[in-house]
């Protein structure tokens with residue numbers, strides 16, 4: 231699958247940072263939120279490969295969707311948006327924080343399937359891939375950690391094309407993807423795990439998650 235256009239739903243710290251990095255890597259970006267007018271400056275700063283508009287427009291635009299909203303906002307997406315996400319590759323960055331997301335976050339934290347499975351239940355039919363949830367946005371912006379190593383990005387999903395898309399996006403913006411497994415494997419890099427909010431390198435992520443050393447060109 232050739233990816234040229236990325237629709238971003240939720241264009242704050244993470245969605246906005248990813249948009250800037252992805253535009254610099256050559257993708258066309260469509261930012262969206264409930265207040266598209268507030269995203270005009272972001273689109274201007276990102277450059278000529280980007281624009282801003284409604285959630286519906288971003289979903290229609292993207293070969294791939296980056297979903298980067300607070301967890302509580304996922305069920306609040308309107309019915310049209312949920313319908314339009316069916317069949318789309320949706321790279322979800324969300325994390326469950328009870329102080330922000332309320333009871334939904336408490337439920338997500340208790341879910342035996344972890345966030346990947348939880349979010350997939352909220353968006354039936356969307357091809358959910360978990361990625362970019364482990365990195366603080368300011369570190370993401372730099373793409374390197376304090377030791378000067380490229381930051382590793384744990385990725386999990388059941389959809390092979392979706393996994394490949396997340397791998398491609400991570401690589402193109404200068405990060406090192408670490409495919410951990412199917413969607414339920416995303417639990418191993420949910421909030422509170424050994425790799426969460428560490429900006430660890432891919433090699434360190436593999437070590438902490440007890441994964442085989444990389445054998446492919448993605449080798450850490």
Ligand SMILES: NC(=O)c1ccc[n+]([C@@H]2O[C@H](COP(=O)([O-])OP(=O)(O)OC[C@H]3O[C@@H](n4cnc5c(N)ncnc54)[C@H](OP(=O)(O)O)[C@@H]3O)[C@@H](O)[C@H]2O)c1
Pocket residue numbers: 239240241242243244245246262263264265268285298299300301303304306307323324325326362363364365366367368
């Ligand atoms: N901040 C980090 O370093 C970080 C790191 C990794 C993962 N995450 C996770 O990634 C997600 C996004 O975090 P963030 O820090 O980027 O949040 P943020 O800065 O608050 O941005 C959230 C974005 O989502 C939009 N939004 C909220 N509700 C929406 C809705 N119902 N429909 C459409 N757009 C909506 C907001 O715009 P409007 O309010 O104008 O609609 C805003 O553009 C969260 O789940 C967070 O836990 C954050």
